[in-house]
Amino acid sequence: MRNPPLSLYVHIPWCVQKCPYCDFNSHGLKSALPEKEYVAHLLDDLAIDAKRIGDRTVETIFIGGGTPSLFSAEAISDLVKGIRERVDLADNAEITMEANPGTVESGRFAGFYQAGINRISVGIQSFQPAHLKVLGRIHDDTQAIEAINQAHSAGLPTFNLDLMHGLPEQSVENAMSDVDKALALSPYHLSWYQLTIEPNTPFYSRPPELPDDDILWDIQEQGHARLKAAGYEQYEISAYAKAGHQCQHNLNYWRFGDYLGIGCGAHGKITDIATGTITRTVKIKHPRGYMEISRPYLDTETQVPAEDLPFEFFMNRFRLVEPCPIEDYPALTGVELTKEYQDALDDAQAQGLLDITDTHWQVTAKGRRYLNTLLSCFV
Numbered sequence: 001m002r003n004p005p006l007s008l009y010v011h012i013p014w015c016v017q018k019c020p021y022c023d024f025n026s027h028g029l030k031s032a033l034p035e036k037e038y039v040a041h042l043l044d045d046l047a048i049d050a051k052r053i054g055d056r057t058v059e060t061i062f063i064g065g066g067t068p069s070l071f072s073a074e075a076i077s078d079l080v081k082g083i084r085e086r087v088d089l090a091d092n093a094e095i096t097m098e099a100n101p102g103t104v105e106s107g108r109f110a111g112f113y114q115a116g117i118n119r120i121s122v123g124i125q126s127f128q129p130a131h132l133k134v135l136g137r138i139h140d141d142t143q144a145i146e147a148i149n150q151a152h153s154a155g156l157p158t159f160n161l162d163l164m165h166g167l168p169e170q171s172v173e174n175a176m177s178d179v180d181k182a183l184a185l186s187p188y189h190l191s192w193y194q195l196t197i198e199p200n201t202p203f204y205s206r207p208p209e210l211p212d213d214d215i216l217w218d219i220q221e222q223g224h225a226r227l228k229a230a231g232y233e234q235y236e237i238s239a240y241a242k243a244g245h246q247c248q249h250n251l252n253y254w255r256f257g258d259y260l261g262i263g264c265g266a267h268g269k270i271t272d273i274a275t276g277t278i279t280r281t282v283k284i285k286h287p288r289g290y291m292e293i294s295r296p297y298l299d300t301e302t303q304v305p306a307e308d309l310p311f312e313f314f315m316n317r318f319r320l321v322e323p324c325p326i327e328d329y330p331a332l333t334g335v336e337l338t339k340e341y342q343d344a345l346d347d348a349q350a351q352g353l354l355d356i357t358d359t360h361w362q363v364t365a366k367g368r369r370y371l372n373t374l375l376s377c378f379v
Contacts (some may be wrong), residue, residue: 004252004255005252008046009261013065014029016028020135021196023198038287039082043086046083062097063117068098070103072111074115096247100139103138109153112154119158134167161182163182168210180226190241255316256332268281277304280301283298310337313332352367
């Protein structure tokens with residue numbers, strides 16, 4: 001067993017209003033942001049978690065939400081500086097922060113860049129006013145375009161544009177219009193993913209009418225072709241990037257890497273090669289409880305049972321387009337490949353979902369299209 005690369009996830013839970021499709025741990029803003037207080041708690045949380053990793057280097061940081069761009073550049077600067085003081089952060093670390101176009105007045109991205117952020121992920125979701133309204137987004141199409149232009153002018157070495165498809169009553173033409181508008185803005189990276197209806201959301205209790213499967217497939221097929229023709233390489237089920245602009249944080253996650261998770265409801269995964277175990281952590285979910293001084297930040301800590309590790313590994317790794325080195329399986333899980341899972345791999349290969357060589361597993365184009373079918377082989 002070996003230590004995989006290590007990342008850090010930071011959760012900032014507040015947003016202006018919660019979108020009806022969102023099942024993330026986010027809370028609509030009802031009073032002034034407790035910036036300084038929350039950053040202080042994040043850094044105290046990290047100081048405790050740092051004891052889990054010894055002298056391991058943190059390769060990437062991802063600040064997600066909620067809407068982290070509600071925080072000031074000064075608060076983000078304090079956060080990044082504090083992180084550097086508490087862990088060994090790689091000199092070339094990718095440091096991503098999510099941003100909402102409705103919260104970034106002129107010059108905001110440049111301030112975040114000066115604060116230490118070197119990658120912004122802009123949550124556009126759609127350029128269509130009707131879809132932005134039904135999705136509960138607080139920005140309009142003009143603000144979306146302005147946010148991307150601002151990301152270009154801020155000096156950032158890279159940034160991502162988030163775009164959704166399969167939206168309520170969406171046609172193929174409408175979806176391709178969104179893709180074309182996104183491509184016209186020349187982002188370095190594009191996350192293009194299908195809307196799913198998740199439990200415990202307003203969309204789940206009052207489901208909107210979504211496109212049928214034939215339309216969804218046409219959207220996927222035509223959108224993929226457009227992105228490829230424009231020079232974007234698909235490297236994960238929902239991620240496309242220009243050469244050299246893949247998201248390193250997400251790559252580490254999908255490669256079954258380790259990550260500390262700090263902030264409200266943040267999840268972590270840490271390998272202990274001394275004991276041959278993998279531990280998952282979850283922090284207190286609600287901001288009020290998380291910032292209660294008398295309580296620990298940690299909510300739960302669970303050692304992953306050996307019998308769960310194969311499915312967890314394949315569920316992550318097979319979202320990636322790149323071949324998976326077979327040697328990564330025992331090296332990162334600490335368990336050997338049993339006959340049961342070898343048979344499952346052979347079954348996936350027989351169905352045309354997987355290519356297998358002496359050294360690698362490779363998900364096929366059919367396997368990417370029918371990912372749930374592929375993963376069901378390992379249940």
